[in-house]
Amino acid sequence: MDLLAAGDLHSPLPENSDDDEIGVLYGSMETSLHSLSVYVHDISDNMRRLAEGDLTARDSTGEAYSYVGDFLPVKESMDNLRTSLRGFFRDTGHTARMIASTSAQMANTSK
Secondary structure (H helix, E strand, C coil): CHHHHCCCCCCCCCCCCCCCHHHHHHHHHHHHHHHHHHHHHHHHHHHHHHHCCCCCCCCCCCHHHCCCHHHHHHHHHHHHHHHHHHHHHHHHHHHHHHHHHHHHHHHHHCC
């Protein structure tokens, strides 16, 4: 549990096969740790791909581990960032084409 408290999501929890409340709690903790690990991997992968200029990145968690609960805003923020960056680069490309066209027209006019 000390490793978990230090941010280690990959080390296994101590074994527990009880069918009582502790066993149920253990199972829930195991499921939560797996979900957290999937989220961290997906967020890291998405941020790496965005940093490399891949604006087509989508979450890689699959439907079995979609973002839920308090993690849903994280996914929405990643999607919004991706959409904003696409719009920025689309607008920048449009502006660059307009400048190039205007420059060409001015060059032709000055001849």
